[in-house]
Amino acid sequence: MCAEESEYMKKAYGGYFEVFMRMLAEEGETWDVYKVLRGEFPQDHDLLLYQGYVITGSCRDAHGNDKWIHDLLTLLRNLDSINKKILGICFGHQILGRALGGKVIPSPTGWDIGVRTITFSPSLPFALSSLDLPSRLPIIECHRDEVRELPVKAEVIAYSDKTGIEMFTYGDHIMGIQGHPEYSKDILLHLIDRLIQRDYIIDAIAVEARERINAMWEPDTEAWKRLCVTFLKGPLT
Template sequence: MIYEGQNGELRGNGNGNGKVKGKRFGVLLCAEESGYIKEKYGGYFGVFERMLSEEGESWDVFRVARNEFPNDEEIQEYDGFVITGSCSDAHSNELWICKLLSLLHKLDFLKIKVLGICFGHQILGRSLGGQTGRAKSGWDIGLRTINFSLSSKEDLPNRQIFTMLNIIECHQDEILELPEKVEVIGGSNKTAVEMFRYGDHMMGIQGHPEYNTDILLHLIDRLLQKGLIGVNYADELRAKFKEAGEPDMEAWRKLCVGFLKGRL
C-alpha cells in the first residue's frame, strides 16, 4: 500500500512494493482549538508534530471529538497514537468518548503504542479499568513538580536526570483510581496519579509536556472568557507562573519520544 505523508511525499508500508516503511503516528485530537492556536502553532496537531516527529516519519490527525476515527484496518498501519487534552470530561459517556474507549481497547489488544496527555491520560486510564472524576483539590493550573517512583527510574530514558521534572498543568479532573495491573510512576503534591505505564505500550501523563508559557497564558484567558475560572484566580495564576520558572520541556520531549519510538 502507498499512502501520502504530511509533506505530500509518497510512502510505502513495505508490503511487497519494494519500499521501506517509515514509522507512522496518529494524533487523536480531542480538543476544539482557538483561532490563536491554529494560526500560531498550526493547531495542537502542529504542536505535537513539532515536539515528537523525527525525519522519515509520517504524522496524521484524527479529530475524534468530531467523530473522525481510524477504522480497524487503518489502526494496524500505525506505530503509535497520541491522545490530546480536551475540555470534555473523561468520565462522560458522550458518543465520541465511548467510541474512543472502544478504539483504545483495540489498540491495547494489538499492543500498539499509545501516549495519553491530560484528558488523554485520564481516558486511557479509564479504558484500562480505572476511575476518573473531578479532582478533590480543584483546578491545577501552572507549573508542577513531578516526582518519579523508584521503580520507574530504571524504565525511563536518561533516568539519572528524571528524579523529578517540572511540567505545565491545566486540569480540573484526574484519575482517582487505577487497577493493580497499571503502574503509577509519577505523582505530585497536588495529584497522586501524574503518570502511569501499562506494559510497554501505554503511558499517560497528566500534565502537558507540549505546552510552553505562551500556550498556558492563552488558555488562562480562554478559561476566564468561558467563565470556568474567575478574574481574581486568573490574575493570581498569571502572577504565580511568572515567578515559577520554566517547564523541563526538552526532558519531557525525550521521554515521550523514547516511549513512542520504543527506546525505553
C-alpha cells in the same frame, strides 16, 4: 485530537497538531491526525498501520458520556488488545485510565493550573530510567479532573504534592502524563483566557494562576521530549 482549535493557536503555532509535531516528530515519519471530537476515527483495518498513538488534552471531561468519548474508549481498548503504543496527555491520560478500568473524577482539591514539580518513582521502566532524568521535573498543568483509581496492572511512575497519579504505565505499551509536556507558558496563558470565556474558571483563579505562571521558569521541554519520544518509539520489551 480531542481538543478544539482556537484561532490564536492556529496563527501563533500552526495549530495544536503542529505543537505536538514539534515535540514528537522526526525526519522520515508520517503522522496523521484524527479529530475525534468531530467524530473522526481511524478505521479498524487501519489500526495496525501505525507504530503508535498520541491522545491529546481537551476541555471536555474524561468521565463524560458523549458519543465521541465512548467511541474513543472503544478505540483505546482495541489498541490495547493489539499491544499498540499509546501516549496520553492530560485528558488523554485520564481517558486511558478510564478505558483500562480505572476511575476518573473531578479533583477534590480543584483546578491545578501552572507549573508543578512532579517526582518520579524509583521503579521507572528501564527504557525511561536509562535516560538519566532528574528525580523531580517541573511540568505545566491545566486540569480539574484526575485519575483517582488506577486500572488493575497499572503502575504509578510519578506523583506530585497535589495529584497522586501524575504518570502511569500499563504494561510496556501505554503511558499517561497528567501534565502538558508540549505546552509553553504562552500556550497556558492563552488557555486560561479560553477557560474564563467558557466559564470553566472564575476570574480570581485566573488572576492567581497568571501571577504564579509569570513568576516561573519554562519547564525543561527537552527532557520531556526525550522521555515521550523514547517511550513512544522505543521497542516493546
